[in-house]
Amino acid sequence: MYSLKILGGGQEVGRNSLEISKDGSESIMLDCGVNFDEKDMPRLPLQVASPVKLKGIVVSHSHLDHTGGLPLYQISTSIPIYGTQITKQISELILSDFLKLSGAMLPFELREVQKTLGNFISLNYKDTVEVGGFTIEITKAGHIPGSTLTIVKTEKGDIAYSGDINTTETKLSGPADLSEVRDAKVFIIEGTYGKFNHPDRRKVEEDFVSKAKEVIEGGGIVLVPAFSLARSQEILSVLAERNFEYDVYYDGMSKDMLRIMLQNKNEINRYDILVKASETFNPVRGWRDRKEVLRQKGLVITGAGMLKGGAAVFYYKKIADDKRNAVFMVGYQAEGTPGRRILETGMFDEQSPPLKARLELFDFSSHAGRDQLVDIIKHSNLVEKVIIVHSSIESGKVLAKTIMEKLNGVNVYFPAEGDEIKLFD
Numbered sequence: 001m002y003s004l005k006i007l008g009g010g011q012e013v014g015r016n017s018l019e020i021s022k023d024g025s026e027s028i029m030l031d032c033g034v035n036f037d038e039k040d041m042p043r044l045p046l047q048v049a050s051p052v053k054l055k056g057i058v059v060s061h062s063h064l065d066h067t068g069g070l071p072l073y074q075i076s077t078s079i080p081i082y083g084t085q086i087t088k089q090i091s092e093l094i095l096s097d098f099l100k101l102s103g104a105m106l107p108f109e110l111r112e113v114q115k116t117l118g119n120f121i122s123l124n125y126k127d128t129v130e131v132g133g134f135t136i137e138i139t140k141a142g143h144i145p146g147s148t149l150t151i152v153k154t155e156k157g158d159i160a161y162s163g164d165i166n167t168t169e170t171k172l173s174g175p176a177d178l179s180e181v182r183d184a185k186v187f188i189i190e191g192t193y194g195k196f197n198h199p200d201r202r203k204v205e206e207d208f209v210s211k212a213k214e215v216i217e218g219g220g221i222v223l224v225p226a227f228s229l230a231r232s233q234e235i236l237s238v239l240a241e242r243n244f245e246y247d248v249y250y251d252g253m254s255k256d257m258l259r260i261m262l263q264n265k266n267e268i269n270r271y272d273i274l275v276k277a278s279e280t281f282n283p284v285r286g287w288r289d290r291k292e293v294l295r296q297k298g299l300v301i302t303g304a305g306m307l308k309g310g311a312a313v314f315y316y317k318k319i320a321d322d323k324r325n326a327v328f329m330v331g332y333q334a335e336g337t338p339g340r341r342i343l344e345t346g347m348f349d350e351q352s353p354p355l356k357a358r359l360e361l362f363d364f365s366s367h368a369g370r371d372q373l374v375d376i377i378k379h380s381n382l383v384e385k386v387i388i389v390h391s392s393i394e395s396g397k398v399l400a401k402t403i404m405e406k407l408n409g410v411n412v413y414f415p416a417e418g419d420e421i422k423l424f425d
């Protein structure tokens, strides 16, 4: 008998952690991520009932909502972790940064993070590996460099887990490789954008570049708050591909992420463009550079993506009061963040004056939209059960309804945290 337990990522975006158990005697985990509450307290996933039965953790990609809880299994146990090489390299930065910001609120320390990396076993795409009694294969998921789709092969049938997935080609990642999901009887799929479809990607890119030119030619500075992992390098690539002729700067942890990506040529869809971006645009190395950026009229990309801290806040406060300047949002702005407040009210916080600079929002999502998610599932000829994770309640409900309409006879589940689903008898 095979069953699935939702340890995290049930009816919420992120904090994914799923346990697949066989006959109650052994199990594997898919991802082990965290989220944050309104007060920025880390929220950990539930833990497995029996760590001795846990044979390994397969990690789909390096975002904190898939990796932040990995060190939990290195405190009194030494569970092996499987993922791509670049996922390991980026996780080292992501987990160290997590410790720096939230260490006092976590049940683990540097030692457990180091053990996490020490127990990390790197896989290549299309590798098949035995983890306890489970056979695992990974393919590209197209979400960020190193992201994988996982296929768990059992004698009762295949279980596919999308991780975070994208079928739209981006500069950093080619579309997801769905060649191995055709025999999946169970499909565990993310539903971040279960509610709507994305606009045409090329149009978004063109719109971004032409509006950026407009602002700079009008004497302004463009601030692009962006996640340091992937979104920053994607924007740099979009600008480099179109020979953007104005000064472009990138600040914060995105510099380290860029370095790792340049070391992993096979992981980057348009490596040539990323190299060009790194040779053309300017890293910001300290406060003197930051002041210089404000004197030059150009575009600056910097973390944090939701303006929760980092250099983005410094730049924002300097440019917000001048209508020649602009803030270009290029990523998801979570509830309760300054980014969301600016979008909704035009104010950074209750004390600050309303934003005078131009505000624009661009959909550079790295997640499949609603119809793309349905198409991904349709790649399987045998699918019987679809389980939606990594989704808000609203999006998950719309996606569940859409799947039931488009795929006859399929059972759709949208489980909450702690729920258990029987996969095979």
Ligand SMILES: [Zn+2]
Pocket (backbone or CB within 6 Å): 013, 014, 063, 065, 066, 164, 390
């Ligand atoms: Zn995620």
Ligand SMILES: [Zn+2]
Pocket (backbone or CB within 6 Å): 061, 063, 143, 164
């Ligand atoms: Zn992700």
